[in-house]
Amino acid sequence: MGVRNLSCDVLVVGGGAAGLSAANAAADKGAKVLIVEREGELGGILNQCIHNGFGLHRFGEELTGPEFANKDEVKVEANPSIEVELGCSVLELAHDGDRLRATVSSEALGLAHVSCGAIVLACGCRERTRGQINIAGGRPAGVYTAGSAQKLINVDGALVGKRVVILGSGDIGLIMARRMTWEGAKVLMVCELASEPGGLRRNIQQCLVDNDIPLYLSRTVTQVFGHDRLEAVELADVDPATMRPIPGTEQRVECDTLLLSVGLIPENELAKTIGIKIDRATSGPAVDESLETSVPGIFVAGNELHVHDLADYVSEEGEVAGRNAAEFALGERKAGTADIEVVKGENVGGMTPQHVTGSAEGVTIRFRPRKRIQGAEIRVTSAGELVKRARRMIVVPSEMQTIELSADDMAKVTGPIEVSCTPVANGKKGA
Amino acid sequence: MDRVVDVCVIGAGVSGSATARELSRWKLDIEVVEAGYDLACGASRTNSGIVHGGYDPIPGTNKAKYNVLGAHMIPELAKEIGFRYKNNGSLVVAFSEEEVPHVKELVERGAENGVPGVSLIGAEELHALEPNLNPCAVAALKCDTSGVVDPFGMTVAFAENAATNGVRFTFKTRVESLERGEDGLWRLTLSDGSHVSAKAVVNAAGVHAIELHNSVSADKLVAHPRKGEYELLSRDMGPTFAHTMFQTPNALGKGILVSPTVEGNLIVGPDALDVDDPDDTATFPAGLAKVVEQAKKTWPDYNGREVIVNFAGVRPTGADGDFVIGEVADAPGFFDIAAFDSPGLSSAPAVAQDVAAMVAERLGAEPNPAFDGHRDLPPRFLEMTEEEQAAAIAADPRFGHIICRCEHVSEAEVLAAIHAPIPATTVIGVKRRCRAGMGRCQGGFCEPLVAEILCRELGCQINEVMLQGPGSEVAPYLRGEVRHGRA
Structure with missing residues (x-):
């Protein structure tokens, strides 16, 4: 049997929050859509997020991860324009004349080439590992990324340990602190290298404070001990100026589990196969306001674009990418002619879009503040002129900020757009 | 269970496995006893993976002799028994x-x-x-002439080919003591309480080889790990x-x-x-x-x-700096591959050949006419052409199911590792054989998937799947309602 050939208007890579909403949005525009999902079911990482807190923005109700995913899954399954391939991985992307081609593999399809007019990449993200933060020590069992441990408990029904130290205050780590406590494990502490928590404020409260789990900022794990199973970890205080452990502050804590919640990285290995330009600040593809990447016809949404803290905004992005991909594939898209850079100003970390082409009516800018500010003003300027400003009671690095520029706002843009996020002048706080 | 064999090889690292394979060229009953849970649990795995040219050792030493010979053998061996080698200089x-x-x-x-x-x-x-x-x-x-190899894969290749030629491997079993009986047989007491009697012993115990040597000989060596x-x-x-x-x-x-x-x-x-x-x-x-x-x-x-x-x-370094190879003078039938540090990996094929020949000569062994020295490198989905990939999936659909997203390792490759002549029984055993979990995410996504497959194939519960050695359960405790491996 040779290589099979399939065809669609829009190929959506990944059937999680971003992919599902992208598929629905693309099909609503009249496109023939194929979703390729590597797992055996749709839903992506939401399937293992059995806690609630999803959907408040998008659906106005509090849902669990699987419930949140199900809202879009039901629509996908009912839509005759959307086909789904499960247990199917995309190996490579390539140009195919004036179309795009994905090489996919599954038990059911074998090896196949999918010819498509446009692609939405929605592969999500992966967790930073022990190796990447280079913790020294032996290589015992009991050291997991928080998401792996979450899958084992929530999907496979197995608990990784009873006496737990968590490194990193990212949201999955916080959720797992509560989850493991509820499973009867003793979560000794959460340590955070930075002087700011990495997760949402509501998760700090609900997962740690409500469960009497201490959070130690500016503290890290420097070594793990144990041969076959983890026996202890070595902690050390961290100098906030250098972000390095302070000699002499080491202490040994006996535990059988170390969970790592030390950052998420957009999964852009597939994007690299076709040479999509990656932004160093977000680690995701650089995009315009239509979420189109540097390769025409390839759009990206969700955690593959930049890591979000709320699934609701992942879905929202999926809709934008799906709609624009459909218009591109169906030849209905207004091509952008401008190339206006969006510049990170004061206190602005990773931000999207990286440039604006005029391909959409308005522009949704999302960014992470570099540091916490009580009473902040987000300012969008162009060539020194104010385009838009907005006030926030508080901004923190763990919470992504969004500011919408309307078509009227964009009319004021005459050059590169700069976004900054600074303390409110005159000591006025709040908005 | 007590048994009598012709040769007992202590250690399933690269030198023990290579020697076992060479020994299987003769009509001998051979058992390899390994303390670790898998092949190459010691220095054979955790090294640089370099095939040294042989310009470094001092002329006239065992290191100089075996390094040059071994480095010359490795390119051909890589094809013959299937391991990865690259001549990068x-x-x-x-x-x-x-x-x-x-x-x-x-x-x-x-x-x-x-x-x-x-x-x-x-x-x-x-x-x-x-x-x-x-x-x-x-x-x-x-x-x-120097190059790089996959040291674990090289050990697996030697060991699997040995196993195919009749060598038995016993894992998770340490040699507690050994002594030479009046009947001339070496009697090994193992950590599981059983005994092995052997006409000859090959000491390929890596970092423990010197202490083993010292337990049978008055000519003491000094270890300097x-x-x-x-x-x-x-x-x-x-x-x-x-x-x-x-x-x-x-x-x-x-x-x-x-x-x-x-x-x-x-x-x-x-x-x-x-x-x-x-x-x-x-x-x-x-x-x-x-x-x-x-x-x-x-x-x-x-x-x-x-x-x-x-x-x-x-590194199993000895104090005088050279390999200790061959029959121990005051311990007839006991053969050392001791102080086998760098360039041990490069030298192993040549040392194995010599030591096996010495053992065979001592035992007066006949050649084994059934010996088949060939082993195929297990196919890798990632390295196939698209036509080969399509054909592989047509022959076995599980080639189409990618388990490790970073290294594009398919379920068929994971299964091949689990059902190999020397089976992978742990998550790390699978990882080392087929690279599932070797990539960027270091098993973050595929480790639970591999654990599920091991569960299914070994017929155990999820909380019994080991990461590596005993006591290293991936997730030792079950939650109330447990979903077992897919049937």
């Missing part, structure tokens, strides 16, 4: 004029040891070959250097090597720390920091980014 770099005489000395030593393809190259040629090398490098020894720490970088960094880059050895030590691995990663290390416990393979923050610092001499741009894992190995 090596450079020993002089970073100042003061270091040049030492490099010249190594070139001469290479000639004396009979190493082909060793020459001295100047700065211009050197920097043309390696643009990322420290600009202050002035000259280098260039060795065309030394730990070496490494950092392994992602495949994105593999092309930084084409050759294996050595620094010129000096009074402070042998320096840090930077080399592409046979899988296309980049490896940086090792340092050398004296250790008391030869089984302690933990890394230290200070040691790793020093490895990074010293590597900058070769690669000034190295900044510690793209590290995917750090690890350490303990």
Whole structure:
């Protein structure tokens, strides 16, 4: 049997929050859509997020991860324009004349080439590992990324340990602190290298404070001990100026589990196969306001674009990418002619879009503040002129900020757009 | 269960496995006893994976003899028994004029040891070959015959071919004691309480070989185990250097090597720390920091980014510096492969050949006409052409199911590892055989999937799946309602 050939208007890579909403949005525009999902079911990482807190923005109700995913899954399954391939991985992307081609593999399809007019990449993200933060020590069992441990408990029904130290205050780590406590494990502490928590404020409260789990900022794990199973970890205080452990502050804590919640990285290995330009600040593809990447016809949404803290905004992005991909594939898209850079100003970390082409009516800018500010003003300027400003009671690095520029706002843009996020002048706080 | 065999090989690392395979060329009943849970649990796995040319050992030593012979055998063996080898060549770099005489000395030593393809190259040629090398490098020894291998894969290849030719492997079983009986048989007491009686014993116990030797001989050896720490970088960094880059050895030590691995990663290390416990393979923050610092001499741009894992190995170094090979004078029938540190990996095929011949001669063994020395390298989905991939999936649909997204490892490859002649029974065993979990995410996504497959194939519960040795359950406790491996 040779290589099979399939065809669609829009190929959506990944059937999680971003992919599902992208598929629905693309099909609503009249496109023939194929979703390729590597797992055996749709839903992506939401399937293992059995806690609630999803959907408040998008659906106005509090849902669990699987419930949140199900809202879009039901629509996908009912839509005759959307086909789904499960247990199917995309190996490579390539140009195919004036179309795009994905090489996919599954038990059911074998090896196949999918010819498509446009692609939405929605592969999500992966967790930073022990190796990447280079913790020294032996290589015992009991050291997991928080998401792996979450899958084992929530999907496979197995608990990784009873006496737990968590490194990193990212949201999955916080959720797992509560989850493991509820499973009867003793979560000794959460340590955070930075002087700011990495997760949402509501998760700090609900997962740690409500469960009497201490959070130690500016503290890290420097070594793990144990041969076959983890026996202890070595902690050390961290100098906030250098972000390095302070000699002499080491202490040994006996535990059988170390969970790592030390950052998420957009999964852009597939994007690299076709040479999509990656932004160093977000680690995701650089995009315009239509979420189109540097390769025409390839759009990206969700955690593959930049890591979000709320699934609701992942879905929202999926809709934008799906709609624009459909218009591109169906030849209905207004091509952008401008190339206006969006510049990170004061206190602005990773931000999207990286440039604006005029391909959409308005522009949704999302960014992470570099540091916490009580009473902040987000300012969008162009060539020194104010385009838009907005006030926030508080901004923190763990919470992504969004500011919408309307078509009227964009009319004021005459050059590169700069976004900054600074303390409110005159000591006025709040908005 | 007590048993009587012709030969008992102690240790299933590269030297024990290679010797077992060579022994299976004769009509002998052979058992390999291994303390670890899998093949190559010690120094055979945690090393640089370099096939040294043979210009480094002092002429006339066992190291010089076996290194040159072994390095010559490895390219052919790689095809014959299926392991990954790449002839990338090596450079020993002089970073100042003061270091040049030492490099010249190594070139001469290479000639004396009979190493082909060793020459001295100047700065211009050197920097043309390696643009990322420290600009202050002035000259280098260039060795065309050295290469890189997958040391674990090489051990697996020897062991599986041995097993196919009738050698039995017993894991998780330590030799507690051994003595030579009046009947001339060696009687080994094992940690599971059983006994093995053997006409001959091959001591290939790695970091424990010297203590084993000392338990049977009055001619005591002194062990000097030394730990070496490494950092392994992602495949994105593999092309930084084409050759294996050595620094010129000096009074402070042998320096840090930077080399592409046979899988296309980049490896940086090792340092050398004296250790008391030869089984302690933990890394230290200070040691790793020093490895990074010293590597900058070769690669000034190295900044510690793209590290995917750090690890350490303990070299089974002996105090006098040379390998101890052959029958022990006051212990007839007891054959040493001791003090087998670097270049042990490169030397193993030649040492195995010699030691097996000595054993066969001592036992008056007949050749084994049924011996089949060939083993195929298990197919890798990632390396197939699209037509081959399509054909593989048509023949076995599980090739189409990708388990490891980083390395594109299919379920069929995971199953092949689990059902191999020497089966992978743990998550790490699977990882080392087929690379599921070797990539960027280091098993973050595929480890639970591999655990599910192991569960299904071994017929156990999820909480019984081991990461590595006993006591290393991936997730030791069940939640109320447990979903078992898919039926």
